[in-house]
Amino acid sequence: MSEAAITKTIAVDGVSHHSTNQLASHSTSRDWLGHSAKLWFAVTVMGQWLFAAYVAIFYGGVTFSGDLAGWNKVMPHGYVAGDTIGNLAVGMHLFLALVVLIGGPLQLIPQIRSYAPKFHRFNGRIYILTAFILSLGGLFMVWTRGVAGGEIGKYSISLNAILIMMFAGMAVYHAIKRDIKTHRRWALRLFIAMGGVWFFRIGLMLWLMVHQAPVGFDPKTFEGPFLSFLGFAQYLIPLAVAQLYFAASDSKNPKYKLAISLGLVVLTLAMAGGIFAASMGMWLPRI
Numbered sequence: 001m002s003e004a005a006i007t008k009t010i011a012v013d014g015v016s017h018h019s020t021n022q023l024a025s026h027s028t029s030r031d032w033l034g035h036s037a038k039l040w041f042a043v044t045v046m047g048q049w050l051f052a053a054y055v056a057i058f059y060g061g062v063t064f065s066g067d068l069a070g071w072n073k074v075m076p077h078g079y080v081a082g083d084t085i086g087n088l089a090v091g092m093h094l095f096l097a098l099v100v101l102i103g104g105p106l107q108l109i110p111q112i113r114s115y116a117p118k119f120h121r122f123n124g125r126i127y128i129l130t131a132f133i134l135s136l137g138g139l140f141m142v143w144t145r146g147v148a149g150g151e152i153g154k155y156s157i158s159l160n161a162i163l164i165m166m167f168a169g170m171a172v173y174h175a176i177k178r179d180i181k182t183h184r185r186w187a188l189r190l191f192i193a194m195g196g197v198w199f200f201r202i203g204l205m206l207w208l209m210v211h212q213a214p215v216g217f218d219p220k221t222f223e224g225p226f227l228s229f230l231g232f233a234q235y236l237i238p239l240a241v242a243q244l245y246f247a248a249s250d251s252k253n254p255k256y257k258l259a260i261s262l263g264l265v266v267l268t269l270a271m272a273g274g275i276f277a278a279s280m281g282m283w284l285p286r287i
């Protein structure tokens with residue numbers, strides 16, 4: 001074999017080894033990203049269904065026993081005697097909260113999408129419609145009755161409602177255009193924005209568990225810098241993490257994929273802590 005031929009063989013061989021390694025680490029990092037996303041999703045669903053169980057058992061219980069004033073054991077502005085429309089809005093809000101907490105995660109499960117596409121479309125329509133009613137009804141409640149968390153809380157939850165409606169519109173638009181990849185991304189953003197109030201609860205309870213005291217807010221007025229921050233962070237931080245996750249899925253850089261997978265696992269562990277604290281401190285004692 002000539003020297004040139006040998007050099008060529010080594011070079012080709014070297015390149016092929018190199019690209020095999022690259023391919024292997026690319027697919028390993030892709031697997032890691034997939035596994036960490038699944039872990040995040042499983043923990044989220046478990047936590048949201050615990051919240052749903054609390055809504056169904058606690059609010060369902062007091063409502064069906066005819067004790068509407070029982071809502072006020074938790075909500076400062078729940079039942080207001082004589083305000084029929086406002087009370088109806090709250091009752092509707094609780095029922096629809098249950099619908100989305102149970103039905104939302106089902107939309108993101110790939111097996112359901114591929115084996116039961118009709119269910120996906122049916123449940124999707126209900127989810128989108130409910131997202132609009134919950135947001136518009138929530139805005140009505142916030143601006144007619146006020147909200148725990150004071151003046152800034154009104155703006156942060158209102159922005160959450162606006163984002164929910166925008167994301168719902170985008171998810172539907174891309175589903176109609178049959179652009180499935182873009183549809184899925186908007187649907188995930190919608191799911192996250194819809195989870196804002198849930199993230200608020202687990203974030204607050206994690207904070208309290210860590211500090212063992214109400215740091216950064218006044219527990220009597222339920223106002224203060226930490227709660228103002230959390231009011232926006234409840235959806236902006238998870239949405240920012242989703243953007244990083246999308247960028248990692250598109251990236252060809254295995255190190256970036258691995259870094260985001262690791263970040264997701266750490267955040268999921270923190271969420272599990274918050275779910276534990278919220279379940280023990282708020283949800284389970286009331287059901």
Ligand code: HEM
Nearest residue numbers: 074075076077078097135138139141142148157161194197
């Ligand atoms: C989209 C998902 C949502 C779910 C699952 C949800 C769930 C709930 C639940 C369970 C409560 C009762 C309070 C408790 O026991 O913790 C509640 C109260 C309330 N929600 Fe929502 N909600 C959602 C979205 C919204 C939005 C977008 C707004 C505002 C624009 C909103 C405004 C309110 C208000 C004002 C109350 C009464 C709070 C009070 O009187 O202190 N909710 N929600």
